[in-house]
Amino acid sequence: MYHYNDFDEAFVRTRVAQFRSQVGRRIDGSLTEDEFKPLRLMNGLYLQLHAYMLRVAVPYGTLNSKQMRQLAMIADRWDKGYGHFTTRQNIQYNWPELRDVPDMLDALADVGMHAIQTSGNTIRNVTADHFAGAAADEVEDPRPYAELLRQWSTDHPEFQFLPRKFKIAVTGAEADRAVIRAHDIGLQVRRVDGKIGFRVLVGGGLGRTPMIGKVLTDFLPVEDLLPYCEAIVSVYNVLGRRDNKYKARIKITVHETGLDEIRARVEERFAAIRPAFDEAAMEILDDIKAQFALPAFRNAETDGFEAARLANPAFRAWTDTNLTPHRAEGYAIVSVSIKKHGATPGDASSDQMRVLADLAQTYGHDELRISHEQNVILPHVHKSDLPAVYAALRDADLATANIGLVSDIIACPGMDYCALATARSIPIAQQIATRFEELKLEHEVGPLKIKISGCINACGHHHVGHIGILGLDRAGVENYQITLGGDGTEDATIGTRTGPGFSADDILPAIERLVLGYLDLREDASETFLQAYRRLGMEPFKAKLYPPKEEQDAA
């Protein structure tokens, strides 16, 4: 994986030192909150409902065991012994004290990590497919490009004060596991006639005006990646609206300006700046690629794995839901669920982090990934090691077999932490997961993505949930709106609202009616919730969700 060079190291250390002095001046009263706020946000420090929150970038979701152990150490020493993994492949600490934050940042720098550009109107942490470098269906590992983009965008002088935040995601496969169509720029690595390049999407985003990204070009040669992205961001920097925060994202710029006009302007700008990008970037890319070289996979028998599957039904159930095909013979990608039924989605204790670090080191070529679905991935595990990995996960309460099922819910922090929230989201996720565990139905229900946000900003991706739940404040009471048919993959779709929302007490029964209703409606067990919705449309689902009053009372 990528290791900081001297430049990265010096840059990060300087930033920590600057921030240490800024914190000092804030505490002695020489900086007001208005002066300090932009400075702390640039370093990933938010002020939430009950405490500060530090958001740490996990670039393209990749960590090694040493970094994971350091995250655990930070959680123990300066927080409450846990961390929250987010949909943007970050980790958030919910309880740091202001005085300690510079020390936390120094501890992160010790393992090549930081919180820079996790906030503010800059180019944010570049995210990537969490199966990158491992997936069987991948054209190429997208992370070297994500790293190249990270180097180009970090502290880019022209792009520190964009009209609004700017998010880039990269995937190396046709199957979109990085939700690239809901990003300001989405990149898909493609091979056409033996040449590597990118499909470039622009103007996707969620929030209060959700939009699916549009194709700007179907094939961008790899040498043009940086100048082309620079051209996009610079056209946006000029055209993007600064008069209205709600219209400032590039999705609105594209929508208001028109895709063809944006394309023309990007090409014009690209032609002007292309000559200034010499071949140096391509040499850097070669260096970066060398650091992402695949581990030395081993050749071994997998008989033990098959035998363990036959002998242990719990292990078999886990392998059925939590494994994904690997590109190397005999290997598997393991998704470790951080969604035990009833637990807070995405929260891992420091002990769990250390177990994951140990497993990565012993069985996983020292690699870990954070997925946007708030789970942790061991990307390279040989199948013969899976029984041992499973046993260790079970001991650490990490062996829940629910990846992709009802209880594998994305939930933003909501009003339990977030100052912008209009309602809570975590307890709703906990209730749904607990209920379906009681019903013992989730394997019967099959693939179903529920996503919950605690306000219209949509950090919980509710627009692209098969079932989306949005928490609102209706006249001083929590109220939950449901959307159906959303999809965050290559067939990206924004979900449609069902109708009136539900109170905090009524939302769980409503979700239960909906999911049980789907079991009635589906053609057979192979038709997923999303497929059934696409075939039948909203009406039959609505009928399940809003039964006539008498029926509800009888039930």
Add this chain to the structure above:
Amino acid sequence: MPKAFTPKVVTANALLEGDAVWLTEDDRWTRDMAEAELLTDEAHAELRLLEASARASEIAGAYLADAQATDDGPAPTHFREAFRTRGPSNYPHGKQVDL
């Protein structure tokens, strides 16, 4: 007749710990909302907010929050403010630990 003024309290986040605090009549920051000064007059409330906001080295983000009088002192009227007096609902963290 002008609309009746909803009583308020001045609240903010403590600068160092970041948790919720409320302004008392004798100019302390308390972690127990019931000890806060209940402001029933709009002009006085605005003045108290200005005074509070000036205390930059103690707090951040002061604002006026709706409140109601109870036998035990001022209490929240909105669920957001109620959560701020307790802490998150998924763990026994925050102020509820000491309740």
